[in-house]
Amino acid sequence: PGTGAEPAPRPLPCRELVAVPLDGGPVRLIVRAQHFLTNPRISPDGTHIAWIGWDHPAMPWDGTELCVAPLDALGSAGPYRVVAGGPEESVIQAEWRDDGALYALTDPDGWWNLHLVSLDGSPARNLAPLQEDCGDAVWRLGNTWFALAGDRIVLVHGTPDRRRLGVLDPATGEMTDIDAPPTYWNPTVSTGGDLVAGVAASPYTPFEVVTVDLRTGAHAVLSPAKELPDRDALPDPEAVTFDGVHAHLYPPRDVTGPAPYVIFVHGGPTSASTMVLDVEIAYFTSRGIGVADVNYGGSTGYGRAYRERLRHQWGVVDVRDCETVAHGLIATGRAHPSKVAIRGGSAGGWTSVAALVHSKVFRGAVAHYAITDPEGWAAETHDFESRYLDGLIGPLPETRQRYLERSPTLHAANASGPALLMHGLEDAIVDPVQAERFVAALEREGTPWAYLTFPGEQHGWRREETIIAALEAELAFYGLIFGFPTPEVPPLTLRGMHQ
Template sequence: METLPYGSWPSPIDAALAAAHDGKPEFVGFVGDEVWWTAPRPAEGGRRTLVRRGADGTEEPVLPPPWNVRSRVIEYGGRPWDGTVVDGTPLIVFVNFADQRLYRHEPGGTPRPLTPVSAVGGGLRWAEPQLLVDRGEVWCVLEEFTGEGPTDVRRVAAAVPLDGSAAEDRDAVRELTAERHRFVTGPRLSPDGRRAAWLAWDHPRMPWDGTELLVADVSDDGRLTAPRTVAGGPEESVAQADWAADGSLLYASDRGGWWNLYRDGRPLCPREEEFAGPLWKLGQRWFAPLDSGLVAVVHGRGATALGILDPESGEVVDAAGPWGEFDATLAVHGARVVGVGAGPHGSHEVVELDTRTGRARVVGAAHRDPVDPAHYPEPRVRTFTGPGGREVHAHVYPPHHPGCVAPAGELPPYVVWAHGGPTSRSPLVLDLEIAYFTSRGIGVAEVNYGGSTGYGREYRERLREQWGVVDVEDCAAVALALADEGTADRGRLAIRGGSAGGWTTAASLTGTDVYACGTVLYPILDLTGWGTGETHDFESQYLESLVGPLAEVPGRYAERSPAEHADRITAPFLLLQGLDDVICPPVQCERFLARLRGRDVPHAYLTFEGEGHGFRRAETMVRALEAELSLYAQVFGLDPAGIPTLELGT
């Protein structure tokens, strides 16, 4: 073992390696007997392609560059593709990111547009396509801009002709329902085709606050008639609904304080754990009914497992394997279940479970160790005590290197990671960005602060009207506890986060003296601006619950905004921003920096053309990671080898 100071350990995990392994498979599905999914391509401009697994087990990308299979509905998108087999040949429909048109594709041919382009505002967008070949249609969620403003938009369920007759004709798109709600998910047909079920909600609620589960009859002319609400409400979140093979309606509701599974109003497996999560993307699936009557479920308290639920007994049997987390994407075909799983020592893989044998195996995107796994961190699941004795959940990743130790008596620097959302959660999975730091001797602590999902409705509602307070306090409680117990160096604590995590980071730097520096990625910095037209429609009234009604508590918006308190910041910081971001636009950063001008605070502001909300391009991620490490090196007195020096101005 070599004795070297923390932060100077040589690591085979460089920024390029971390960037190359960023992203994960999403939106799994069956096309005939084959498993298909979308996959990231950081080195190809950050696009997502569609991948198929052939009968011989080989993986083949279906669409070459520049095709990018990704929807922009509600900006976070949703399921962007569907497929089936017609006369022995795959038939695919998908949304292309660049123009947001829906395309039809048969492998070997050229994609053909099914929907038109609109010059109004953000145009026409589509999500959750469902191929109904017998009807000659694709049923989708249609998002249509009616003006130039980000909230000039309507959403309905619509049917797109498969024959291409709507490619240049908006009038050929058939709307399935009247415009009743601001937000809708794609309708799912009952087995007999006579009923459809979908979710809907309206401002100012977010889908994890309260949604309605609607059921309608399908008329002979293919319209959804006589819709009625069968579950949900202003304070009940139904996160997903689907039909069982026998025609009964299954749905995940948090009416009991946890997202549990119900069938026609009766709980199937009442537990204090989650069988669903926050609906950030349309088409997320935490459960999938099998023809046998069993139900595949993603469930857990904190971490999530893939299991099979017997609705009659309420028993759940989990799949065995190394995966400690499963994502909200499931597909079933006969007795086969496919999902996406990962663990603390393995990246996200496409996993198939055979419900007849109970065997689970990797069928796609198999994890391959790009370096000796001895360089991976060894995370610890911790529960800390926050203000008032409340529990704060976190994952602690101590510095780890197979060939290096620090000098006796030296404590390591630590970076607190605040996740986005904020209604979200940091999963316990292998992340080479974390390993990039821990393998060099810098600890990381991911904090699932109050407001995070996975721990019941009461835990996530701790953030109601307390954003900028509870999240900041919980992150600080973890950081200080690590220092108090001798795990971290009190003088070398940092914080970083993106989006809502960027807000928590900035609020922590302007409102506490806990951290020596921070990294702020594509953040919210000015609540008043963000809540009055500077963001997209989906989150345009999110602050009503996170902060309070603007009309009633305008002072609170100013008091908590980092942009209003730039004069309080004394710690060096790095600010990273995509110039195409419409969720947290660059104007937020520019306003903050303008108010900082004249203050002697070392900082850097890096912007990236072609990047939106969350970085997807390999070259962007490399620059951002190396800049972040350079910030910590300069502030903490570290000596990492081979890292370009970030120029800090004032």
């Protein structure tokens, strides 16, 4: 327990919930509590405030606290109490049902399900027990996986393969899925009377704003894509599992027999790849390269147990799971044994270069804004992720040996093939020095490499010219390592070979 008005000292920077007067008056403190705060909600009668908070070294998918505090006449919070959550329970969204209870998405049973949390101290009640997640990792503020619609609740549920929009009767626990064309709904659910709005997509349509009338079932697309790719150019995805590892397969077009394949590795790593339209994937499949987008251990959408497989095992389980999918593709005749590469961005870039140096199945690796030196990154990154590696590898300095053993930069001599690294020079999440250390190590070992930098870009590509240049360089790289011509893109030079 703590207080809103008399906070205990916290490490800087600290977060606060404040009131901003609309008349231009001074900003007023409401709550200063945990190091990280999200989801502030005022009770319907205005007498209480609820929020979700957590402290270092936890990440919000590890453990958070749902807190409630009374508000005084001036709107400042009094002493708060924790009504749900804890070190091993992650509350990710809460909304007031009435003055005495909240609906909360939390995972005491290992799945993010919707619970009723009363302020009278009675145990939280799971309103619709599902062996599937109704939420995701909190990487950004403002997500809404559920919204109230009168006496009903509209919420998303499912897996990264298919996430539906359901309507729950909290009194009976009965849930009816909304019949609408999108197959994956983002955490952007909002309601107004009987109208539901959200952002949704499918394997053949991009994310669009979609509305559904709960009375009639009629749906409408409010922001249709201005231009859709030719349907014949898009791959037909398939959800597969190899030895317990989940992946989405996107077969190449116009290829007979075992094909070149690229293992895509999502970032996070506490995130997931979803089976929706991805024109980057289509760029490669339409040119004869298959893609397997892997949801390795640690990914969200498969419950806490699958997510926890990566605890203290980053650089081990993720690499091994990508290997498992690659071997599965080869064993089933989909992929050519000597033509499998791996690529990813950010944490996915880490897994890509880690797989290059700790595995022999990959012919080469492409890494966008990748972590390559975990010990250095822990000291260089921003506050939110500054203790992330405590859970992914282990706390420093106690587990420093693990950092050294798993560092791609320190094991560059074991690389199984060339690498292409790309980085934005304004990246505040992963400093470009991470890429520079790795290419310097490859250079010392005589391993072929290419390194492209993009001035003005940050953690992810935002400019059209950067996106085009990065994709063309990647295609040229695959042409070099797989042995096929790429006359439609600028040539790429691999450096670092001993003459």
